[in-house]
Amino acid sequence: MDSYQFRYLVTLLHLIPVVSSTCTLLLAIIQYSSLQILTRSEIRDLNERIISCYFTAFFDSIVLRVVGNLLTTMVSVACIFRLSDMSLGEQKSCHWYLAGACLAMAHLLVYPIIAPHVEALRKDCRDKNIDALQDWLRIHWLRSVVIDLPAWVCCVVGAINSLVK
Template sequence: MASTVVSEGLPTILHLVPVISSTCSLWFAWDQYEFMTLFRKPDLQDLSNKLLPSYFASFFNRGAPGVVGLLTTTLFSCGAILRYSPGTTLHDNGAFPWYAAGILFAIGHQTFIPFFLPHVRAIEKDAKEKNVAELSSWLRVHTRRSLTVDLAAWVCCIVATVKALP
């Protein structure tokens, strides 16, 4: 009896993993935006220009593994669902293209690296009075990425899960 419960519950849990990981990715992106915009307050810009190099180095060293972990979780869980779902179940209920799109959008997150990395490097190397301007540029790229591929991956994972679960 216990093995039946586990074997019946595992697919539901597996289908929820990409929803959870993509939700966490989106939430983390929102938090980054909220916390980083504080450095742009006009009355803090002089101090922000001084603090941003050390803050950014710590911020990315600590935050990047979490972001990579969440994206990897989304990729592998969607991939596992596509690979191990029985027969044509995902095609029959229309979930297959949504899981595939979730994978593509999660990968799409990485395509923004060349657009934001120069701003990160400039701040880490201390662009002096331009650190806040570099942060503003990074935030523009970050916002575009969050509102396109991160949001799209989240929507795809939710739709796929809703279609896949009975």
């Protein structure tokens, strides 16, 4: 592999955390907007009956995508560190990438806080499903704003510092 091809691959590598953190953030937005519809008061009776089934199916279908994106962010940042030449631009970007990878890991570490809410929604609490979903949505929104959005910003800034010279 010649020098040009290697630089091209390294450039692409720097974009992977941006893409994976963007996907994580988009999935968080999709989760919130899709599940928030179920809390509407005008269809409350119907929603109380379907929330548990819908949430379980929705959560199960999206959880592997979210975990995959988070792991992709962390692994690609590790690869960037491995291939970095540690020039001044690379040093600046590495701090941003490290913060993005740590925030991606934090998303996974928050699961013990969210787990009881997920289990409550899976159990079908009958008349408490909407309240349980609203609780989960509040925590999900907070995690998205405090962890996922800053992770995305860090990865974007890291890529900009690395690629714009």
